Amino acid sequence: MKHPYLTDEHEMFRKSLRKFLEKEAYPYYEKWEEERMIPRSFWKKMGEQGYLCPDLDEEYGGSNVDWGYAVVINEELERVGSSLVGVGLHNDIVVPYINSYGTAEQKKRWLPRCTTGEMITAIAMTEPGTGSDLANIQTTAILDGDHYILNGQKTFITNGIQSDLVLVACKTNPKAVPKHKGVSLLVVERDAPGFSRGRKLNKVGLHSQDTAELIFEDCLVPKENLIGEEGKGFLYLMEKLQQERLLVAIAAQTAAEVMFKQTMEYVKTREAFGRPVAQFQNTQFKLAEMATDIEMGRAFLDQLIAEHIEGRDVVTKVSMAKWKLTDTAKRIAAECMQLHGGYGYMEEYEIARRFRDIPVASIYAGTNEIMKTIIAKNLGL
Incomplete structure (x- = not known):
């Protein structure tokens, strides 16, 4: 297409x-x-x-x-x-x-x-005790002279090991009411005093993507490393999350297309009971269902990308795409593995890796449950 x-x-x-x-x-x-x-x-x-x-x-x-x-x-x-x-x-x-x-x-x-x-850059929002609820992050950055003193811990940070610049969401005013008005964004550089990296996390999938814990213990960050204005970090995050979630939708749609193509090729060559697996009605129905979901997903996604490029506010549609396309990709991964039979469970076949990699897409960049909450709120519910 x-x-x-x-x-x-x-x-x-x-x-x-x-x-x-x-x-x-x-x-x-x-x-x-x-x-x-x-x-x-x-x-x-x-x-x-x-x-x-x-x-x-x-x-x-x-x-x-x-x-x-x-x-x-x-x-x-x-x-x-x-x-x-x-x-x-x-x-x-x-x-x-x-x-x-x-x-x-x-x-x-x-x-x-x-x-x-x-x-290489990273963004540090998630904490051991705080995921999607960004207004309640506990990491603090208190201005003292020419530096912020940053304290806290972040986890599940993409590019966490190799990053040279880390954009950290933190509280510069822990007593702000409402809480989100105390959130600011600081850039922490690789050699900042008090900045260390914890373990590289051992994940179910995305094995070569370095995900890590980041630790800030009286970390000194020059005040010149504040991004934008103090107290506006939450607003900045909300403005940019549309594009982040759209990226997740693009990856999920692409993965679904790749898995479908590989499975189509496999069932045409793999034989059972003297004929290609593709000739069985169950296989045909499964592939027909997947092909339909993929075409409908692509049509919606392409329209959404075009609107995003035009600069439109498509937060509701992006939330729809993020949850629906990642959910669809998870289902397609499972069905494609099933159609590969026992070989689908073998590491030598790419579908095994895809099956491991795709589930986290429904969790990061805001869980799919949060996406549904956003959709419901914007519907006026």
């Missing part, structure tokens, strides 16, 4: 990126999964080819292109494997905070190195 918001230039870019990934990612992906890490050298190669933060202005090393290029990048990375999610987080979630709300000095200091892959 041709995406209505993409031009011939976008498709030429896709071909170039796919050729790059066929050389630099596909041959090594299983090794990265085994080693539980995507090497920094891959990030730098992405940067050298212009695949990091291409929407930034040219003065920061970007190409000043539209967000359709980001869609292409995220789709092609997902085709390689879900563990490359950290690149999308860097390009389209963390860096936009700096670009949108940062000062001229902050942007000049950090953004050029974000486009080259010299600096």
Whole structure:
């Protein structure tokens, strides 16, 4: 299906990126999964080819292109494997905070190195005791002279081990009423005193994506590292979560398309009772159902992306897409594994990895239950 918001230039870019990934990612992906890490050298190669933060202005090393290029990048990375999610987080979630709300000095200091892959970014919202309820985070940052003194712990942080810049959601006014007005965003740099990393978390899936705990013990953060204004962090987060959740929907839709294609190829060649598995009515019905769900999901998603690129407020639709497409992808993963039979449970078949990787998409960037709460609220319920 041709995406209505993409031009011939976008498709030429896709071909170039796919050729790059066929050389630099596909041959090594299983090794990265085994080693539980995507090497920094891959990030730098992405940067050298212009695949990091291409929407930034040219003065920061970007190409000043539209967000359709980001869609292409995220789709092609997902085709390689879900563990490359950290690149999308860097390009389209963390860096936009700096670009949108940062000062001229902050942007000049950090953004050029974000486009080259010299600096990897992360965003730290979730805490051991706080997930989707961001207004109740416990991490504090108290201004003392020229520095904030940051104390707290974050967990489940994507790019947590390799990150050089961490955008931390914290309370600069723990006594604020309402609570969300005390939330601010600080950038913590790799060598900040009092900043340490806990263990690299051992996950069910996304094995080569480095997820970690981050610890701040009287961590000294220069006051110049405040993003935007004090007390407006919660507002900034709400403004940018639309794009983050849209990224999750794009990855889920792409994964579903990949799993379906692989399963179609498998059932046509795998024989049982003297004929291809594809000839059994149950197989045909399952594939017909999946094909329909995928086509309907793609149509809705493409319309949504086009509206997002136009700058429309599509929070409700994004919440719908995030929960529905991730839910659909989980179901398709299970059904595709079933159609692979015993081989689907073997690590040598990609469906086994996909089956492990996809469930977390319904949890991060706001759980699907939170998505339904947002939808209900915006329906006036």
